[in-house]
Amino acid sequence: MFALPLGDDAQLRPLEPSHAEEFLAHIDRARPHVDPWIPWATFSTDLASATAVLQRYADRQAQDAARIYGVWLDGTLVGGVMFTKFDAAEGVCEVGCWLEADGAGRGLVTRACRALIDWAFTKRGMSRVEWWVATGNDRSIDVARRLGMTRDGVLRGRSAYRGVRRDTEIWSVLRDEWERPASSDKAEIDALTRVFFGAFTNTAGSRPDVDAIREVFVPQGRIISNVGGALVTYDLDAFIEPRREMLTDGRLTEFSEWEVSERTEIFGSIAHRFSAYRKSGYLAGEWFEGSGAKTTQFVRTPAGWRMSSLLWDDAA
Template identity: 70%
Template sequence: MFALPLGHTARLRPLEPWHAQEFLAHIDRARPSVDPWIPWATLSTGLASATAVLQRYADKQAEDSARIYGIWLDGTLVGGVMFTRFDRASGVCEIGCWLEAAGEGRGLVTRACRALIDWAFTERGMNRVEWWASAGNTRSTEVARRLGMTRDGVLRQRFPHQGVRHDSEVWSVLAGEWPPGGAGPVEGEPVSDVKAELDRLMHAFLGAFATIGGSRPNLHVVREVFIPQGTIVSNVGDEPVIYDLDSFIEPREKLLTDGTVTEFSEWEVAERTEIFGSVAHRFSEYRKSGVLDGKWFEGSGRKTTQFLRTPVGWRMSSMAWDDEK
C-alpha cells in the first residue's frame, strides 16, 4: 500500500471498497460543501451505495479507465482526487476533486492533483489532462488556475443538478506545458507557513477581480492585502503608470461592474518567492481572460510583488506588472 506525503500529516492513498464505512462518514461531513455543485454526495447516502461508488472505481481501474484516491489528514479521510475519465488510446484524461471543510486552506487538493497530472504525463504518456467544473464553483476553477491550466471555454447549461441547469467550464493542460512552474514540493518537505500566507495574499488579490459565472468583483480585498501606503505600477506602455490603492481600484471596479468587462479572471501559472526575515519578494507569471465589449480576449504577463511583515501579519507593499505584447 503506497502513501504519498502531501505535507507533515497529510497523505494521498488509493481509496478502495474496503474504505466504504470511512468514506461514508466523510461524505456525510462533506455533503454541505460538495453537494451544491456536483452529484457526488447524492450517490453515497448509505453503506451499500458508498461501497458501490468505490467498487465502480475499482472496476474501472482494472479496465484502466478511471482511478480514485483519498486524502487523509491526521489519519482522517477529508477528501480526494480522481481520474474520472482515462483514455490511453486518445491520450486524454480528466481529473476531479472534492474536499470537506476540515481539509480546506492547506493546498492539499492542489498538491494531490499535481501528483496525478505528473503521473499521467510522465508515466503514462498522456497528452492532455482536462478539468471540468460547474461555472459557479469558484473553488474548483481556482484549483485549475493554480495547476497552470488554460480555460478552454464554457458549455452553457450542460447538465441539470438539483433542479437547475449548470454551465460547465472546461480547463486543460498539455504535456508540453507541464510542469507550468517547476516541480512541486519535495517529498516530506514541510510547507512554509510564511510561504503559505504569501500564496494566500496573492490568491486573494487576483480573485478580487473575478467575474466568472455572474460573480461580482470584490475589490475591497485589495485594501485588505496591501498596506495603506501600497503602490501599484503598470509598466505596459512607454512610461510607467503609478497608482495608489484608490486610483487603482476605482477605474477597474467601474469596468468590472458596468458591463464593459465580463467573465474576467486572472491566475498565476508560475511563481518564484524569496523570503528574508520580515521582507519577501515574488516574481509571477500570470494569464488572464474575459469578455471586453462583447469580445473574448486572453492575455499573459509578469508581476513582481513585494511583501512586508507588519503587526497585523504579512501584507503587500508594492506591485508592478507588464503584459506580454
C-alpha cells in the same frame, strides 16, 4: 498500498472498497459542502451504496479507465481526487476532486491534483488533462486556475441536477505546458511567486483568490510589513482576512500587483528571492499607482517548495 505525503500531516492514498465505512462517514460530513457539485457523493447514503461507488472505480481502474484516491488529514479521510475518465489510447484524461469543510483552506486538493497530473504526463504519457466543472462551482474553478489550466469553453445547459440545468466549463492543461524546464527548483519558486502576486487581483470583475496564499506558504508562515518603518508582523489568517474584505467590499477595485524584476538564490533546501514590484488600482474611488520591494524566504518540504516568510516595503 502507497502513501504520498502532501504536507500538513496529510497523505494521498488509494481509496478502495474496503474503505466504504470510512468513506460513508466522510461523505456524511462532506455532503453539505459538496452537494450539488459531486452528485455521486449524494448517492452514497448507506454502506451498500458507498461500497458500490468505490467498487465501480475499482472495476474501472482494472480496465485502466478511471482511478480514485483519498486525502487523509491527521488520519481522517477529508476528501479525495480522481481520474473520472482515463483514455490512454487517446492520451486524454479528466481529473476531479472533492473535500469536506475540515480539510479546506490548506491546499490539499491542489497538491493532490498536481500529483495526479504529473503522473499522467510523466509516467503514462498523456497529452491532455481536462477539468470539467459546473459554472458557479467557484472552489473547483479556483483549483483549475492554480493548476495552470486554461478555460477552453462552456457547454451550455449540459447537465441536470434536481431539476436544474447547469452549464459546464471545460478547463485543460497540455503536456508541453506542464513539463518543467531543467531548473525545476527555480521554476517552482517562480510559480509560487506568481500565485502570491496574483492572489490579490480583482481587475475586470474577477474574484481575488487570497486563499491561495495558504497554499504557497507553510502553515507557520509569517508576512511582515515595514512600510515607513512601521513594523507589523502577521500570521497567515491575520494577513489574509483584512485583504479579502478590502478586495471584495468595494474599497479597493481594479487592483493588481506584479513583479518587475527578481533575484533568486537557491542553496539545497532553502532559497531567497528579492523582488521589485509595482501595483495599481482604485482606492475609495481614487486611482493610485505604487512600487516597492519584497524579500521572500522559501523552504523545500515533502510537498515541494513553500514560502516560509515574506517582508515588504513600499517606495516613499
